[in-house]
Amino acid sequence: xxxxxxxxxxxxxxxxxxxxxxxxxxxxxxxxxxxxxxxxxxxxxxxxxxxxxxxxxxxxxxxxxxxxxxxxxxxxxxxxxxxxxxxxxxxxxxxxxxxxxxxxxxxxxxxxxxxxxxxxxxxxxxxxxxxxxxxxxxxxxxxxxxxxxxxxxxxxxxxxxxxxxxxxxxxxxxxxxxxxxxxxxxxxxxxxxxxxxxxxx
Numbered sequence: 001x002x003x004x005x006x007x008x009x010x011x012x013x014x015x016x017x018x019x020x021x022x023x024x025x026x027x028x029x030x031x032x033x034x035x036x037x038x039x040x041x042x043x044x045x046x047x048x049x050x051x052x053x054x055x056x057x058x059x060x061x062x063x064x065x066x067x068x069x070x071x072x073x074x075x076x077x078x079x080x081x082x083x084x085x086x087x088x089x090x091x092x093x094x095x096x097x098x099x100x101x102x103x104x105x106x107x108x109x110x111x112x113x114x115x116x117x118x119x120x121x122x123x124x125x126x127x128x129x130x131x132x133x134x135x136x137x138x139x140x141x142x143x144x145x146x147x148x149x150x151x152x153x154x155x156x157x158x159x160x161x162x163x164x165x166x167x168x169x170x171x172x173x174x175x176x177x178x179x180x181x182x183x184x185x186x187x188x189x190x191x192x193x194x195x196x197x198x199x200x201x
Contacts, residue, residue, distance in 0.1 A: 003140055004059070005152055006060065007056070007057060008057060012049065016049055019067065021034065023135040027175055034106050034107055034110070043113050043114065045068065047082060051078070054156070055073060059136060069132055070134075071157070072131060075130065075131050078131075090114045091115055094111040094114055096115040120168070121189070124196055127198065128165055128166035128198040129163070129164065134149055147183060154199070157201055163200065167196070186199065
């Protein structure tokens with residue numbers, strides 16, 4: 001069965017949480033790293049399903065939901081909605097970690113992002129205002145599905161009037177970097193931990 005790509009639904013949320021965790025260590029399974037299995041999804045996936053479902057698509061085959069692409073057409077507007085509608089309840093549930101960063105657990109590092117969300121630099125957002133996250137479980141990788149998801153999402157962003165999109169990828173994620181570069185993304189900026197890519201629409 002060829003995997004289907006379809007718009008995300010509210011009942012996909014638990015599967016999205018699971019996939020976020022199972023791809024949450026630079027594309028590898030982060031299950032063993034986190035005591036709380038929902039933290040990765042809280043930060044990188046679930047708010048899109050909740051707040052901007054129009055920018056979310058699901059990959060599903062006979063084994064069920066096995067991948068997704070989620071994103072927002074307007075990064076700054078999405079950040080404002082996170083502050084108003086998403087982060088407050090999570091900040092009440094997860095304390096802001098204290099003590100030396102080097103001693104934090106993986107859960108504490110994710111909780112820090114809930115209290116101190118990263119904001120992409122203005123010079124990236126100005127030309128590439130949309131952003132995305134894409135993840136596929138291993139059994140769906142290498143079959144052209146990532147390209148199909150990207151095609152669908154970028155067409156959606158272009159239809160919404162966006163001039164460009166960006167994404168961040170962890171420096172150790174060589175598979176992800178190779179995919180984005182082969183697809184046509186351009187490296188915009190490289191920092192110690194993250195590479196920022198962009199594509200014009």
